[in-house]
Structure formats: structure tokens, C-alpha cells
Amino acid sequence: MNKSADEKTMLNHLLYFQFPFMYLLALVMGLVVYGSDFDGITGWLYLAPLLLLTILHRRLWAMRLTMASGNATTLVSAIGIVVGIWVYTPLHMNYWDEHSLNQAVGMAILGVCSYLLSVVGAVKINNQSTSCPHCAIAALAIIGALWWPAVYYPMIVVLFLVIVFIIAAIWSRPLISAALVSASAEKSKDTFAVDVIARYAVFILAIDISSVIWDFQVNTEWALYVSISFMAAAVGNYLKSSCRSGRAEQTVYALALVNFMIAVVWPPYLLWIAHAALAGIALGYLLPNAMSQSDSPTHSIWSMGWTVWFFMGLAMSNAWYANLQWAATRLVLLLPFVLLAIGYIIFRSAAIKHQH
Amino acid sequence: MSHRKKFALTATLIIIAVYWMLFPVRVEIQTPRLGIPVIARAGEHIRPVIKTSVPFYYPSLRWRLDDGDNQYTLQAGSSHSGLSNKTITLKLPENIRPGAYSLLAESGKDTVIAQRKTVHIIDSVPEDFSLVQLADLPTLGGDESGDALLQQIIREINIINPNVVLFTGDIAYGGSWDQYRRLTEAMAMVDAPVIAVAGNHEYEGWAGYLHYFTKAYHAVDFGRYKFISLNSGHSRDQMTQSQFQWLREQFQHLQGKIPIVQIHHPLHHKEGQHGYVHVNADKLVALFKQYHVPIVLSGHWHGDMVFDERGEERHDTWDFPGTPYVATTTAGADLREAYSASPLHHGYRLIRLKNAKLVSYTYDYDGDGQRDAAASIPVGKLNVTYHADDTVSIHNDLNEYLPNAKVTLRVADVKTAFQPTHGKVVRHWRRNGEQLVDILVDLPPNSTTTIGLEASAQESGE
Numbered sequence: 067m068n069k070s071a072d073e074k075t076m077l078n079h080l081l082y083f084q085f086p087f088m089y090l091l092a093l094v095m096g097l098v099v100y101g102s103d104f105d106g107i108t109g110w111l112y113l114a115p116l117l118l119l120t121i122l123h124r125r126l127w128a129m130r131l132t133m134a135s136g137n138a139t140t141l142v143s144a145i146g147i148v149v150g151i152w153v154y155t156p157l158h159m160n161y162w163d164e165h166s167l168n169q170a171v172g173m174a175i176l177g178v179c180s181y182l183l184s185v186v187g188a189v190k191i192n193n194q195s196t197s198c199p200h201c202a203i204a205a206l207a208i209i210g211a212l213w214w215p216a217v218y219y220p221m222i223v224v225l226f227l228v229i230v231f232i233i234a235a236i237w238s239r240p241l242i243s244a245a246l247v248s249a250s251a252e253k254s255k256d257t258f259a260v261d262v263i264a265r266y267a268v269f270i271l272a273i274d275i276s277s278v279i280w281d282f283q284v285n286t287e288w289a290l291y292v293s294i295s296f297m298a299a300a301v302g303n304y305l306k307s308s309c310r311s312g313r314a315e316q317t318v319y320a321l322a323l324v325n326f327m328i329a330v331v332w333p334p335y336l337l338w339i340a341h342a343a344l345a346g347i348a349l350g351y352l353l354p355n356a357m358s359q360s361d362s363p364t365h366s367i368w369s370m371g372w373t374v375w376f377f378m379g380l381a382m383s384n385a386w387y388a389n390l391q392w393a394a395t396r397l398v399l400l401l402p403f404v405l406l407a408i409g410y411i412i413f414r415s416a417a418i419k420h421q422h
Numbered sequence: 423m424s425h426r427k428k429f430a431l432t433a434t435l436i437i438i439a440v441y442w443m444l445f446p447v448r449v450e451i452q453t454p455r456l457g458i459p460v461i462a463r464a465g466e467h468i469r470p471v472i473k474t475s476v477p478f479y480y481p482s483l484r485w486r487l488d489d490g491d492n493q494y495t496l497q498a499g500s501s502h503s504g505l506s507n508k509t510i511t512l513k514l515p516e517n518i519r520p521g522a523y524s525l526l527a528e529s530g531k532d533t534v535i536a537q538r539k540t541v542h543i544i545d546s547v548p549e550d551f552s553l554v555q556l557a558d559l560p561t562l563g564g565d566e567s568g569d570a571l572l573q574q575i576i577r578e579i580n581i582i583n584p585n586v587v588l589f590t591g592d593i594a595y596g597g598s599w600d601q602y603r604r605l606t607e608a609m610a611m612v613d614a615p616v617i618a619v620a621g622n623h624e625y626e627g628w629a630g631y632l633h634y635f636t637k638a639y640h641a642v643d644f645g646r647y648k649f650i651s652l653n654s655g656h657s658r659d660q661m662t663q664s665q666f667q668w669l670r671e672q673f674q675h676l677q678g679k680i681p682i683v684q685i686h687h688p689l690h691h692k693e694g695q696h697g698y699v700h701v702n703a704d705k706l707v708a709l710f711k712q713y714h715v716p717i718v719l720s721g722h723w724h725g726d727m728v729f730d731e732r733g734e735e736r737h738d739t740w741d742f743p744g745t746p747y748v749a750t751t752t753a754g755a756d757l758r759e760a761y762s763a764s765p766l767h768h769g770y771r772l773i774r775l776k777n778a779k780l781v782s783y784t785y786d787y788d789g790d791g792q793r794d795a796a797a798s799i800p801v802g803k804l805n806v807t808y809h810a811d812d813t814v815s816i817h818n819d820l821n822e823y824l825p826n827a828k829v830t831l832r833v834a835d836v837k838t839a840f841q842p843t844h845g846k847v848v849r850h851w852r853r854n855g856e857q858l859v860d861i862l863v864d865l866p867p868n869s870t871t872t873i874g875l876e877a878s879a880q881e882s883g884e
Binding site: 101151159162163218228232237280282393 | 428431432435436439440442443444448450473475477504507597598625626627628629630632633637638660662663664700701702
């Protein structure tokens with residue numbers, strides 16, 4: 067395998083996705099299901115790095131080529147490996163301890179490493195001279211498989227993060243050249259509106275996919291549904307790469323929204339597997355749209371934008387679940403899509419009238 | 423570096439990382455636990471669930487029951503294995519004596535995984551069944567006044583001698599691991615099986631709660647009764663869909679058992695009151711009506727209140743048709759007048775059933791000869807004084823007749839046959855080399871009963 071082919075490997079997608087789909091999801095799950103102590107310092111320690119990274123994102127983005135160099139990746143991975151082992155060892159066969167300072171510091175450092183490696187993954191994906199749709203499919207399927215053992219050991223995703231970091235440290239290659247990055251930076255600016263809609267859909271889907279966690283809580287059956295969602299996301303991603311018609315995209319949006327609506331109106335306990343799978347397919351299908359601006363300096367604050375939307379979805383979802391009596395108000399989130407659809411219909415009928 | 427070397431390095435590092443985290447092999451008994459006990463008869467099967475730190479690996483275990491005096495080896499039967507969980511079927515010996523046992527699992531030479539007082543062997547389920555319920559316990563640790571109060575409550579409960587004791591949430595305020603350690607030490611002093619469930623304060627130290635009790639909600643069978651413990655402490659006092667579905671399945675598979683429900687937050691409330699089950703409460707009430715639940719027990723309000731199934735607060739009588747929804751005062755936390763229909767007091771509730779029918783669950787607080795509509799039993803009115811002459815006085819200052827109260831006496835001379843001056847001996851046992859006997863005695867209201875052992879005409883069989 068030559069260098070440029072090597073860059074296309076699934077590893078970059080795995081590196082990219084591990085931050086939102088493994089670290090962030092595990093963090094929010096831990097904080098919500100097993101507890102958070104925001105009266106003390108520990109609760110804030112979990113969130114401080116995320117806030118800091120958001121503030122420093124523009125600077126970090128400017129340093130992305132340095133970060134994507136082999137040595138920097140190896141160093142960050144090595145720190146992540148050591149800290150990940152330190153964090154996970156006491157968590158195995160035990161419970162997330164909201165009062166533990168060691169755990170909070172460890173998870174905070176792990177979060178920074180996870181984020182930086184995710185940026186490296188994003189840069190390398192965008193630096194690819196040719197597309198590699200199947201790489202994302204494989205990465206999503208692997209993440210789905212890695213969530214499954216959480217049924218038995220709920221925080222085991224931290225261990226799998228360590229394994230991803232080991233692979234990254236040894237197999238990650240430096241970027242070919244900065245030229246490709248600059249070239250790719252200019253792509254798809256004109257699709258900004260489409261991407262915003264896709265990110266909003268990711269926000270909705272994050273609410274949908276994570277609801278099962280807040281419902282099951284310490285009954286770790288939720289891991290099965292999360293696993294199914296990400297495996298289904300691989301299927302959705304495959305469908306996206308093989309079927310690019312506009313009608314298919316509209317169908318997926320409609321499917322995602324109806325699926326969400328059903329879950330709100332009638333919490334589909336008995337349909338959760340089907341529900342998780344449908345939400346996952348929609349996520350996998352819409353991800354490429356949501357990701358398409360991920361290497362644009364002009365949108366650098368949004369460069370990991372869909373990740374922020376995904377995180378907000380997790381947080382909002384939990385906020386709703388903490389107030390189940392207001393659960394139905396989640397339907398308000400569908401309003402932008404309804405307005406969009408009405409606008410589209412009006413525009414279409416006006417266009418038809420104009421033709422006549 | 424060549425691909426082959428990279429593969430070798432990757433594999434080596436992954437193996438080291440995984441080994442470091444998962445080994446040495448650890449085994450835990452997930453259930454039964456103190457708070458989620460097994461209650462069974464001699465000769466029956468029990469099914470503990472173990473969890474191992476290494477997937478698919480289950481060490482060979484030797485199982486024993488130990489009550490500190492006697493040990494019994496258990497024969498392991500069939501087992502059902504998951505990735506990290508294994509359910510093992512164990513047969514209880516036919517000759518095992520009734521009492522509370524610790525479950526021990528031995529692996530290799532010196533690994534003993536013990537869960538204290540988790541297996542309770544019973545002769546039979548009496549027609550006259552009694553249970554004590556307490557909630558919102560005193561804060562443990564600190565100046566230890568809370569510890570002292572809890573020990574007083576447990577002494578009283580042991581005298582009352584109920585068939586089962588329910589801890590209905592907010593059992594460890596503050597949620598430190600030290601509080602849970604102190605709590606479980608105290609719980610282990612209760613003679614009867616203890617069934618515990620979480621309240622909202624358990625979420626202040628959820629890891630500690632799960633470490634000791636492992637489950638957020640559960641069901642425990644006790645002969646013809648099924649004790650269902652629900653978790654309403656989740657976030658904002660509510661019940662999730664998955665738990666509701668689990669509950670429905672429990673009811674669908676009752677197999678003739680009588681369900682008794684404990685849930686920390688009350689289901690009904692008065693106008694202006696806070697802290698009740700917001701979501702799915704109506705569905706729960708309908709379900710409890712459908713399956714004829716005799717009583718639903720709650721805490722949380724730090725006051726006594728009783729509602730009927732229509733959600734009306736009852737001031738007139740405790741004896742009304744349908745399921746009573748009962749909130750019991752705090753055992754040791756701050757008292758709240760706005761949430762109490764009885765005079766403010768720390769206390770616990772004594773519930774009696776006869777042939778599965780509810781007989782009583784309130785207390786005659788004012789001593790007018792009639793049970794109040796909501797009152798629970800106040801703490802501190804049931805005491806024992808041990809005398810130097812090996813006699814014991816039980817002071818029952820309650821307006822409550824206590825049949826089959828239990829007291830333990832030391833046997834001074836084991837060679838001489840004896841009989842109690844009041845009541846009957848139900849158990850001989852040893853502790854720290856001392857010979858002890860448990861005596862059952864009926865205690866009239868507002869009475870002092872002094873019991874001793876006197877020589878009997880018969881030869882001692884001990």
C-alpha cells in the first residue's frame with residue numbers, strides 16, 4: 067500500500083469519529099447515568115476541556131498541520147493511551163464515581179487527546195485526493211461493534227479508545243503536503259445551507275439515539291441499542307455512497323423525522339431496536355452532508371460543527387428526559403423542517419405557476 | 423518500520439493494555455445482596471448471579487452458606503452464562519436451619535467473595551405477616567448521632583420481629599462511600615431480610631449505592647408475597663418507560679403472588695405539594711388497582727400521609743376500600759409539618775397482613791384506642807434493659823400490642839435445662855463462644871415485661 071492509499075484507510079475516519087461517537091457519548095453517559103458533581107470541582111473538570119477547546123478552536127485549527135504530523139499524533143496518542151489505562155482500570159467491574167478527582171482529571175485529559183486526534187482525522191480525511199466512502203462505513207461499523215460490550219462493562223468504550231489510540235500511534239502517517247489541504251479548503255462553500263440542515267438533523271438524531279440511554283440508565287441494555295444505531299449508521303453511509311438522488315435524501319429526512327416523532331408521541335419501547343436502526347441509518351446517510359465543511363478555514367468555528375450539534379443533542383436529550391412531563395415539547399424541534407417543507411411547497415407551486 | 427513489525431507492536435501494546443486493565447480476574451456476586459436478598463425454604467434452589475472481570479471466563483467456585491455458627495456447602499447445578507454474567511443454580515440443603523446466612527463463593531485457596539446476610543432460610547410464610555418500612559434515614563457519620571439513632575431504630579425493629587424490613591430510599595444522605603459502609607453495617611444488624619431501594623439522595627453518590635446494592639429496581643419473592651421495589655429517584659421524581667415495562671412484566675408473571683410495592687416518591691399529592699411521581703403515575707395507579715396491590719409504601723416527604731387510589735388524602739380512617747398509598751415519616755432527617763398529617767416525629771411504619779389481606783398500617787398516636795388515619799410508629803418508645811442477673815426488661819411504651827416480639831438472652835449455665843419466665847424459646851445459637859436463645863413474647867401496649875431463664879424439670883438437650 068502506498069502513502070496516498072494509506073491515507074485513505076479507515077483509520078482516519080475512526081480517528082475522526084472516536085471523539086463524538088466514543089468519547090463524548092461515553093462522557094455524557096457517565097455523567098448522566100452514573101452521576102456528576104457540579105457542586106464540587108469534579109463536575110466542572112469534565113466540561114472545562116470541552117469549553118476550552120471550543121474557545122481555542124481557531125488557534126488549534128491553525129496548528130492542524132503540525133498536529134497532523136506523525137510525531138505530534140504519536141505523542142498525543144501516547145498520552146491518551148497512558149491516561150486511558152489510568153482512567154479505565156478502576157472503572158472496570160466498578161462504577162463511575164462522580165466524586166473521584168482522579169477520574170475527572172483523567173477523563174479531561176483523555177478528552178483533549180481524543181479531540182486532537184479527531185482533528186487530525188478530519189484534516190487527513192479532507193486531504194484525501196480521492197474519496198473513500200467505504201472507509202467511513204467501516205469506521206461506523208467498528209464503533210457500533212465497540213459499543214456492544216458496554217452491555218456488560220458500561221465504561222469499556224474508554225478501553226477501546228485506548229486501543230484506537232495505540233493503532234493511531236503506530237499506523238498514523240504524516241500528511242503528504244499542505245497543498246492538498248489548501249485545495250480542499252475551498253470545496254463546497256456553496257452547500258453551506260444544506261450542511262446546516264444536515265447538522266440540525268444530526269442534532270435531532272443525537273436526541274433520538276441517546277434517549278434509550280437515559281431511559282434504561284444503569285440497566286445497560288441501552289448499549290445494545292446504541293451499538294445497533296452505529297452499525298445501522300454504517301448501512302446508512304453505504305446507502306449514501308451508492309444512492310445520491312435528491313429524492314433519496316428527502317426520503318431519509320422524512321424517515322428520520324417520522325421516526326423521531328413516533329418516539330416522542332408514543333415512546334416505542336417495543337420498537338426500540340427498529341427505532342435505533344432507523345435513526346442510525348439516517349445518521350449514517352446524513353453525516354457526509356454534515357461533515358462536508360469540516361476542513362474549511364472560513365468556517366473554522368464550525369469546522370467540527372456537527373460534533374457540537376451532536377453534543378448539544380445528547381445534552382438536550384438528557385434535559386428532556388430529566389423532565390419527562392415536558393417530553394412532548396420535543397416536537398417543537400421539528401418546526402424548522404415543517405417550515406422548510408412549507409417553504410419548499412410554496413416555492414414549487416409559485417415556480418409552476420410562473421411556468422404556466 | 424515494516425508492516426510486520428507494526429502489526430507485532432500494535433498487538434503487543436493492545437495485549438499489555440487489555441491485560442493491565444482486566445486482570446487479575448475478579449469475581450463479584452451481583453445478586454443476592456444485602457438489600458436484595460434471597461428468601462427460600464430448605465431444599466429449594468437459589469440462583470445467584472456472578473460477574474467476572476474477564477469476558478467468557480468463569481473460575482470454578484465452591485459455594486457455602488454461613489450464619490457465623492453453622493456452615494453448609496451448596497451443590498451447584500445448572501448454570502446460564504453470558505459474556506460476563508453467570509447465573510448459577512444452587513440447591514439448599516434439606517437440613518439447613520432457618521436464619522440469615524452470608525453467601526460465600528470460594529475460588530482457589532483463599533479467594534472468598536462474601537455477601538453478608540443475603541440468604542434467608544424460612545420455615546414457612548406465616549399467615550400473620552408483618553413488615554416494617556422506614557425511609558429518609560438519619561445522616562450517618564459526622565458526630566455519629568445519626569448512627570446512634572439508626573441503631574436505636576434497628577434495635578426496636580429487631581424486638582418487633584417483623585418478617586421483612588423495607589428501606590424505601592434516601593438511605594444515605596450525602597452519598598459518600600463511608601456513609602454506605604456505615605449503612606450496610608447497620609443493615610446487617612437487622613435480623614429480618616432487608617429490602618432496599620434508592621431515593622433521590624442516593625443520586626448524590628450513585629456509585630456508592632450501586633457498589634453495595636447493584637440494582638436500581640428489583641423484585642424479591644417471599645413465599646406468597648412479591649416485594650417490588652421501584653426507583654423514582656431518577657432525575658426529577660419520575661418513572662422511565664423501561665422501568666414501567668419491567669413492572670408490567672413483573673405483574674404479568676405474579677403466579678398468584680401478592681405484590682407489595684415500595685417507591686421512594688409518593689404517587690399522589692395534595693395541591694401545592696412537591697416531590698411526587700410526575701410521569702406515569704396514573705398508569706401506575708391503574709396497574710396497582712388491576713393487580714390488587716394491598717399497599718404502596720413511600721417516603722420522601724418526611725411526614726405521614728395516606729391517600730386512597732383516587733388520590734384523596736384520608737383523614738377520616740385508615741380502613742377504606744382499594745389500595746392505600748402511604749407516605750411514611752422520616753426515620754431521622756428533618757421533619758416537615760406541611761407534609762405530615764400526624765404529629766411530627768421520627769419513626770417507621772409497621773404493617774400487618776393476615777392471609778394476604780391488609781390488617782393494619784397506622785398507629786394510635788394519641789392513645790384514644792383507635793388507629794390514626796396516617797400515623798407511623800414513633801422512635802424511642804421501645805427499649806430493652808439487660809440486667810446483671812441475666813434477665814431482660816422490655817419497655818413497650820407504644821400504644822400498640824406487639825405479638826411475637828423477640829428478645830435474645832444469654833444462657834448462663836448451658837448444662838442446666840431451662841425455660842423462659844415469659845414467652846417461648848424459638849432458637850438456640852452461639853456468638854463469640856456465648857450460648858444465646860431467642861425468645862418470642864407478646865408485649866401489651868404501655869407495658870414492661872421482664873424475662874429470665876429459670877431451671878426446668880427436663881434435662882437440657884443442648
